[in-house]
Amino acid sequence: LSNVEANLSRFGLSLPITAPAMAKYSPVIVQDATAYLSGQLPREGDRVVVTGTVGRDVSVKRAREGVVISLLRGLAALKAELGSLDRIQRILKLNVYVQSAPDFFEQSVVADAGSELIYGIFGELGGHARTAVGVAQLPKNAAVELDLVAALQPTGR
Amino acid sequence: LSNVEANLSRFGLSLPITAPAMAKYSPVIVQDATAYLSGQLPREGDRVVVTGTVGRDVSVKRAREGVVISLLRGLAALKAELGSLDRIQRILKLNVYVQSAPDFFEQSVVADAGSELIYGIFGELGGHARTAVGVAQLPKNAAVELDLVAALQPTGR
Amino acid sequence: LSNVEANLSRFGLSLPITAPAMAKYSPVIVQDATAYLSGQLPREGDRVVVTGTVGRDVSVKRAREGVVISLLRGLAALKAELGSLDRIQRILKLNVYVQSAPDFFEQSVVADAGSELIYGIFGELGGHARTAVGVAQLPKNAAVELDLVAALQPTGR
Numbered sequence: 001l002s003n004v005e006a007n008l009s010r011f012g013l014s015l016p017i018t019a020p021a022m023a024k025y026s027p028v029i030v031q032d033a034t035a036y037l038s039g040q041l042p043r044e045g046d047r048v049v050v051t052g053t054v055g056r057d058v059s060v061k062r063a064r065e066g067v068v069i070s071l072l073r074g075l076a077a078l079k080a081e082l083g084s085l086d087r088i089q090r091i092l093k094l095n096v097y098v099q100s101a102p103d104f105f106e107q108s109v110v111a112d113a114g115s116e117l118i119y120g121i122f123g124e125l126g127g128h129a130r131t132a133v134g135v136a137q138l139p140k141n142a143a144v145e146l147d148l149v150a151a152l153q154p155t156g157r
Numbered sequence: 158l159s160n161v162e163a164n165l166s167r168f169g170l171s172l173p174i175t176a177p178a179m180a181k182y183s184p185v186i187v188q189d190a191t192a193y194l195s196g197q198l199p200r201e202g203d204r205v206v207v208t209g210t211v212g213r214d215v216s217v218k219r220a221r222e223g224v225v226i227s228l229l230r231g232l233a234a235l236k237a238e239l240g241s242l243d244r245i246q247r248i249l250k251l252n253v254y255v256q257s258a259p260d261f262f263e264q265s266v267v268a269d270a271g272s273e274l275i276y277g278i279f280g281e282l283g284g285h286a287r288t289a290v291g292v293a294q295l296p297k298n299a300a301v302e303l304d305l306v307a308a309l310q311p312t313g314r
Numbered sequence: 315l316s317n318v319e320a321n322l323s324r325f326g327l328s329l330p331i332t333a334p335a336m337a338k339y340s341p342v343i344v345q346d347a348t349a350y351l352s353g354q355l356p357r358e359g360d361r362v363v364v365t366g367t368v369g370r371d372v373s374v375k376r377a378r379e380g381v382v383i384s385l386l387r388g389l390a391a392l393k394a395e396l397g398s399l400d401r402i403q404r405i406l407k408l409n410v411y412v413q414s415a416p417d418f419f420e421q422s423v424v425a426d427a428g429s430e431l432i433y434g435i436f437g438e439l440g441g442h443a444r445t446a447v448g449v450a451q452l453p454k455n456a457a458v459e460l461d462l463v464a465a466l467q468p469t470g471r
Binding site: 252 | 421422
Binding site: 033090092093094098100101102104105106107108111112115116119127128129130131132133134135136149151 | 338339340341342343345346350351352353409411449450451452453454455459461463
């Protein structure tokens with residue numbers, strides 16, 4: 001197990017078994033020492049498991065769970081591409097999109113679930129830039145979506 | 158013609174003749190081996206030609222056409238900056254914003270039109286990370302908007 | 315004073331005194347010669363000072379002021395991280411999110427306030443890629459939010 005996965009297990013979490021292939025684009029693109037992760041929905045297998053509008057039919061607590069599910073799925077995709085999550089040096093930028101009711105303004109609290117998990121698994125290198133916004137609709141009626149850019153360990157040093 | 162443009166012609170597509178200058182910012186910024194493309198609307202000349210809300214007054218089919226128009230415009234801007242589109246190694250990340258009706262959740266299907274075109278023109282290096290979200294309003298009432306980050310061919314190697 | 319701050323003062327602007335720490339993520343991440351700025355709200359101290367929906371209860375003029383306040387706050391965060399704003403070579407990409415009424419489509423005009431300030435303070439290197447979108451809700455009911463990616467001066471050359 002990578003250190004990242006060992007840290008995940010301390011939170012009672014694990015990576016989903018498979019990161020399903022997507023036909024039209026790539027879950028992860030690696031260029032030089034940077035990895036770009038595609039937008040992740042809170043899916044288990046093919047099914048989006050946290051759907052609806054946050055602040056109306058989805059609670060903050062459930063939306064935060066959706067962020068964690070999305071992030072785990074993203075980590076699984078990164079592992080599938082990189083071989084080991086320990087190749088990730090740190091997360092540079094996390095973008096969180098929250099499908100929001102008109103009077104819901106706690107997008108930051110929802111996104112914090114992802115930021116807290118990143119700190120939990122990357123420790124001292126857990127710092128990351130972040131943007132959270134509320135959007136009107138997400139694909140498949142997902143409550144949340146996230147993507148990120150990660151720096152990879154320098155090689156050959 | 159660059160290979161990219163030859164591939165475009167196989168789809169019956171061509172670049173718009175001019176990528177109009179924008180006063181307040183740059184269509185494309187190149188830094189080292191990375192190009193950042195500004196948000197592209199589905200314009201022909203100065204006019205946005207695919208306007209309205211997808212899922213209400215714009216069909217999925219028309220929104221997908223809007224994505225193609227926006228991407229062609231972006232490629233024209235890249236060509237204007239780079240001299241040739243063959244300087245692009247691959248697209249690292251594509252972001253697609255869809256102006257969406259409250260009950261429209263097929264943003265991925267709309268964005269697929271762009272991803273399919275990227276595969277069509279970049280072939281084996283067509284893989285790219287992607288995020289698609291639905292937003293409430295886009296500039297000029299455009300139905301779609303997209304931006305991207307591209308890796309350029311390494312030089313002097 | 316850095317050149318950037320000298321230029322700011324020509325516009326009658328100055329950096330806010332402190333860029334408050336955020337618990338859950340970092341205002342700025344620097345990796346190699348690139349800086350990633352987290353989403354900035356138009357805050358003074360802890361308080362968001364430009365709230366509401368643009369095109370309904372917030373005017374374009376006030377939203378543009380919100381963009382300037384957000385950008386100044388971002389510059390203050392960059393200075394806190396970098397030591398001096400003169401370490402910034404140029405802004406590569408600016409993203410502007412505008413909390414928008416259903417019939418408000420002038421997101422570009424709002425975002426222009428940020429682009430104009432960037433040109434004003436970076437001069438010849440003021441060119442930057444940009445994307446502006448309208449979103450349904452922003453954290454804390456902020457009228458605008460922005461983030462950016464900046465290139466830093468090459469060192470040791």
